[in-house]
Amino acid sequence: EAGVTQSPTHLIKTRGQQATLRCSPISGHTSVYWYQQALGLGLQFLLWYDEGEERNRGNFPPRFSGRQFPNYSSELNVNALELEDSALYLCASSLWYRGSEQYFGPGTRLTVT
C-alpha cells in the first residue's frame, strides 16, 4: 500500500513569493493534516482538512492556507513568503475517526532566500 506522498521534495523561493506544496494521502484516508517543522523545533500544527473542509487551523497567519480536493489530496499555499517560513513541511493523513493515528509523508523542504 502506498504511503503519504508529497511534492516537491525541495522548494526554493525568494522572499515575497508564493509557494504551493502538494500531498496525496493514503488510500481510504479522508483527513489530511499539515505541519511545519522548523530546525530545532517540534512539529507545529498548521491545518486539518477532512471531506474537503477545513476542520481546524493552528496559530499561523492567514497567508498560510490550503485546500482539499474531492480525491482527498491537498495543497498548502504560503503567500508573501518570509525568511522564517524556511522549514520542513509535513503532511499526514488518517482515517476520519482515528485522528491520533496519523501517517506522515517525507515532507517538503522549503527554503526562502
Place this chain on the structure above:
Amino acid sequence: GESVGLHLPTLSVQEGDNSIINCAYSNSASDYFIWYKQESGKGPQFIIDIRSNMDKRQGQRVTVLLNKTVKHLSLQIAATQPGDSAVYFCAERPGNQFYFGTGTSLTVIP
C-alpha cells in the same frame, strides 16, 4: 500557548536494555496523547496513543503510561534495538488541535 515538554533532549541506552522517554504536558483537556518516532530524513511514524481515561496501554515492545495527576506521559521500549534509534515526540490532542513536543533523541549503543 500549549507546552509539551520533554525531560531530556537526549538519551543513550545499551542494546537490549529498556528505554524510558518522559514527557510533560499542560492541557488537562487533552483527550488523546500520542507518541511518534522520527528517523533521520523521514517523516514521523505513529507508535502508540492513549486516551485520557486510561493510564496504561501496551503495544508491541512499547508501553505508554499516563499520569494525569502530574500531567506526565512516558514511553517505555522493551529490549531496545539499534533500529529504535530515532527522535521520539510526544503529542497531545485537545479537541481538534495537535501539540507536539520538541523530541528526545534516543541512541542505542550496540
